[in-house]
Amino acid sequence: MVSTDSSTQKILVTGGAGFIGSHTVVALVEAGFEPIIVDNFSNSEPAVLDGLRNILGRDVTCYHADCNDAAAMAEIFGKEQLTGVIHFAAYKAVGESVQKPLMYYRNNLDSTMLLLELMPQYNVQNLVFSSSCTVYGQPETLPVTEETPRLPAQSPYGNTKAICEDIIRDVVLAKMPIKAFSLRYFNPIGAHPSAQIGELPRGVPGNLVPYITQTAAGLREQLTVFGSDYNTPDGTCIRDFIHVMDLADAHVSALRLLNQTNTDNLYDVYNIGTGHGATVLELIRTFEEVNQIKVNYTIGPRRPGDVEQIYATVDKANQDMGWQTQRSLADALRDAWAWQKKLSN
Numbered sequence: 255m256v257s258t259d260s261s262t263q264k265i266l267v268t269g270g271a272g273f274i275g276s277h278t279v280v281a282l283v284e285a286g287f288e289p290i291i292v293d294n295f296s297n298s299e300p301a302v303l304d305g306l307r308n309i310l311g312r313d314v315t316c317y318h319a320d321c322n323d324a325a326a327m328a329e330i331f332g333k334e335q336l337t338g339v340i341h342f343a344a345y346k347a348v349g350e351s352v353q354k355p356l357m358y359y360r361n362n363l364d365s366t367m368l369l370l371e372l373m374p375q376y377n378v379q380n381l382v383f384s385s386s387c388t389v390y391g392q393p394e395t396l397p398v399t400e401e402t403p404r405l406p407a408q409s410p411y412g413n414t415k416a417i418c419e420d421i422i423r424d425v426v427l428a429k430m431p432i433k434a435f436s437l438r439y440f441n442p443i444g445a446h447p448s449a450q451i452g453e454l455p456r457g458v459p460g461n462l463v464p465y466i467t468q469t470a471a472g473l474r475e476q477l478t479v480f481g482s483d484y485n486t487p488d489g490t491c492i493r494d495f496i497h498v499m500d501l502a503d504a505h506v507s508a509l510r511l512l513n514q515t516n517t518d519n520l521y522d523v524y525n526i527g528t529g530h531g532a533t534v535l536e537l538i539r540t541f542e543e544v545n546q547i548k549v550n551y552t553i554g555p556r557r558p559g560d561v562e563q564i565y566a567t568v569d570k571a572n573q574d575m576g577w578q579t580q581r582s583l584a585d586a587l588r589d590a591w592a593w594q595k596k597l598s599n
């Protein structure tokens with residue numbers, strides 16, 4: 255029987271040096287869990303560990319290893335007495351996944367399957383998997399609930415999320431002693447309010463908020479808003495933007511619920527968003543207001559593959575986990591800007 259006292263629980267955090275993983279490490283420590291990071295730094299920097307130390311006042315154990323390296327992973331499982339795993343490690347660039355599908359399938363699927371093999375071997379029961387709202391495509395009705403049908407993914411990346419969800423479900427259905435939640439994240443933005451950690455996009459950002467902060471910082475000349483002729487109040491796309499610390503907190507709530515659920519195996523999915531949509535122009539305006547800085551932008555053509563609008567119902571996570579968002583869109587955009595200023599300095 256797993257203890258519900260989180261202070262004794264070591265949680266393997268794959269991809270724990272990445273954007274969402276690093277913020278979740280902070281939330282885990284603050285909740286009394288002991289995170290053990292494994293990351294190969296393919297999309298993050300070891301300096302993230304300094305940021306974590308500055309926030310937490312202590313070091314966090316980090317293994318520099320590849321989650322697909324079976325020997326290295328077995329060694330970590332053998333050495334650490336883990337009670338759970340949060341599996342963030344994955345490649346996540348939608349466009350790149352279209353160019354390099356096998357790289358995406360290998361990394362994202364193999365790492366998930368290896369964890370599912372190792373967990374029962376080492377008596378580790380709890381798994382939280384990073385899924386994505388991308389599995390819904392453009393839903394016919396909004397907001398999306400967990401019952402909203404998944405649609406065929408628009409990209410190999412999206413496929414990896416849907417396939418990993420199914421692999422985990424099938425392993426649980428096969429009565430393996432695993433309790434797992436797939437969390438379907440909507441659009442995480444922002445940074446830790448200390449500006450010690452945040453998002454570190456490599457090259458030209460594909461996502462909206464890093465593009466905005468880099469434009470405001472003068473690193474990019476102009477933001478292009480992709481399309482203003484959508485069927486939305488101001489013609490720009492609608493997304494459910496969630497503060498990354500609220501998303502981090504959801505992982506703590508998910509682990510607590512897994513601990514409390516007294517069963518040998520379990521699989522469920524949860525939407526993790528705010529329950530509210532904002533348009534791209536609303537987000538730009540909020541950024542300008544809260545930070546008192548102008549964003550140079552122009553309206554351009556639609557970006558191929560973009561869904562027009564998507565936002566979540568998060569009632570299930572509210573009810574089952576007792577989790578709720580605490581931070582506003584303005585909070586997230588203020589924290590994102592503070593992080594960008596720190597990076598620029």
Ligand code: NAD
Binds near residue numbers: 268294341343385440
């Ligand atoms: P990220 O790229 O910042 O973090 C992923 C981390 O995993 C990086 O530190 C990278 O170095 C590491 N990694 C990748 N492959 C690895 C491997 N084989 N072995 C060890 N480490 C490896 O991404 P993120 O934004 O923090 O996303 C985390 C997870 O959440 C991913 O699974 C992603 O698909 C999912 N997700 C992200 C978003 C988003 O908008 N950021 C939305 C929905 C879902």
Ligand code: WQD
Binds near residue numbers: 491
């Ligand atoms: C948001 C809105 C753009 C950049 C992506 C992944 C998805 C999930 C979340 C992982 C859209 C507009 C953007 C710019 C713009 N990730 N935009 N100008 O597309 O909702 O989702 O991240 O699972 O799988 O696809 O996020 O930040 O790229 O775009 O106008 O320079 O901002 O058109 O409407 P998206 P995003």
